[in-house]
Amino acid sequence: MADRPSSGEAAPRLEAALRDEWGRLLALLVAQYHRLDLAEDALGDAFEAAARTWPVQGPPTNPAGWLLTAARRRTLDRLRSEQALARAMPRLAVEAELTARARHDSGADLDPVDERLRLVLLCAHPRLSREAAAALTLRLVLGVPTADVARLFLQSTPTMAARLTRARKKLAGERFELPRGDALTARSAVVGDVAYLAFTAGYAPASGDDVVRVGLAGEAIRLVRVLRDVLRASTDRSDVDALLALMLLQHSRRDARTVDGRPVLLADQDRSRWHGDEIAEALDLLAPLTAAPASPYLLQALVAAEHAISPAAQHTAWERILARYDELVEIADSPVVRLNRAVAVAEVHGPRAGLEALASVALRGHRLPAVRAELLARAGRATEAREAYDAAAALCTNTAERGHLLARRDRLGTDHDGAPVGDVTRGRAPAAP
Incomplete structure (x- = not known):
């Protein structure tokens, strides 16, 4: 029998279990007892018990098994003492064959991969809004505490707790089952969209003082x-691979995106601070997809890859980037895509051409006047550029980004005509700074 790990290992073992095992264990408990609320409470109690006992006794050799056993005991205790309440609470229906397997106390017949995927897809149910699905997924699948979810979405903890409760209630009566074929592909796409929403929220905070919220972006990548791990090998994972590559490429620049709390445009970033291991992983993911049919995630990832492989901003292959944006306009046209395309047009054909490309863009918020200001400055139209910067700053509710816009306005008198724009947009395609 292997020696029990020392008590000094308790904290890292518990942290690793919370990060890696929460979603799988919760899915197994829901499958066995059919109650999302009860399973979540019991698992939380089990982690609290571990936090008390592991530092004293040392962590078990099988932390996940210890936590699952403790959670099952707490679930059974609550079912015995709260039968009247339990009958009144909403239940998640479980298909008959799963129920038969799930009632084994050992749980040995359950497939943890299937159960975790069921939970992921349940949280991304189309009955929920994208933001509610993202918050619920972070809480249930990844085990992010409610207080941290609230902080990531700029909400108070009580407000987020109430929203999570409403989301759970909307799922009452939904079948905890694994879709098949096209239905699985469609629901997986919803999960991808939820992750993309969370990632974008991390790199485009709408308000507050943060330029980026790295924690939320990291959870979205996780x-x-x-999702990629639990999808069967027979399932087409090309879009998931493209999404992961896109996120890794954007996330690899996190340490260079700010200096002293202020944003740094892509063209001005210290590329030695980019994370090369994440770039390499992303490029490996993209290698087999270069001949795949174009998709929004793939095209955005290929744009990000062009920046990643350029040794310096002045060597960026903007012609290829512009070609990718032309493809994006064809298959996923949106104001933000056209905004980013205008930046690429300006890099290839000059600021006046970029301003012409902006003429057809209608986009609420500060990003459109911010890009217009950059292009006007490059075109030597300082008075108009100053007005555009003022308009952008007036619309910007992010403190750090607003200060950045005003600083660029104040430097108009010393900027040289033709200075690089870089990628100054941070909308649906989370590309910069």
């Missing part, structure tokens, strides 16, 4: 990894 969600895509979970």
Whole structure:
């Protein structure tokens, strides 16, 4: 029998279990007892018990098994003492064959991969809004505490707790089952969209003082990894791979995106601070997809890859980037895509051409006047550029980004005509700074 790990290992073992095992254990408990609320409470109690006992006794050799056993005991205790309440609470229906397997106390017949995927897809149910699905997925699948979810979405903890409760209630009566074929592909796409929403929220905070919220972006990447791991090899994972590559490429620049709390445009970033291991992983994911049919995630990832493989901003292959944006306009046209395309047009054909490309863009918020200001400055139209910067700053509710816009306005008198724009947009395609 292997020696029990020392008590000094308790904290890292518990942290690793919370990060890696929460979603799988919760899925197994829901499958066995059919109650999402009860399973979540019991698992939380089990982690609290571990936090008390592991530092004293040392962590078990099988932390996940210890936590699952403790959670099952707490679930049974609550079922015995709260039968009247339990009968009144909403239940999640479980298909008959799953129920027969799930009632084994050992749980040995359950497939943890299937159960975790069921939970991922349940949280991404189309009955929920994208934001509610993202918050619920972070909480249930990844085990992010409610207080941290609230912080990531700029909500108070009580408000987020109430929203999570409403989301759970909307799922009452939904079948905890694994879709097949096209239905599985469609629901997986919803999970990808939820992760993309969370990632974008991390790199485009709408308000507050943060330029980026790295924690939320990192959790979104972890969600895509979970989805990729649990999808069967026979399932087409090309879009998931493209999404993961896109996120890794954007996330690799996190340490260079800010200096002293202020945003740094892509063209001005210190590329030695980019994470090369994440870039390499993303490029490996993209290698077999270069001949795949174009998709929004793939095209955005290929754009990000062009920046990643350029040794310096002045060597960026903007012609290829512009070609990718032309493809995006064809298959996923949106104001943000056209905004980013205008930046690429300006890099290839000059600021006046970029301004012409902006003429057809209608987009609420500060990003459109911010790009217009950059292009006007490059075109030597300082007075108009100053007005555009003022308009952008007036619309910007993010403190750090607003300060950045005003600083660029104040430097108009010393900027040289033709200075690089870089990628100054941070909308649906989370590309910069």
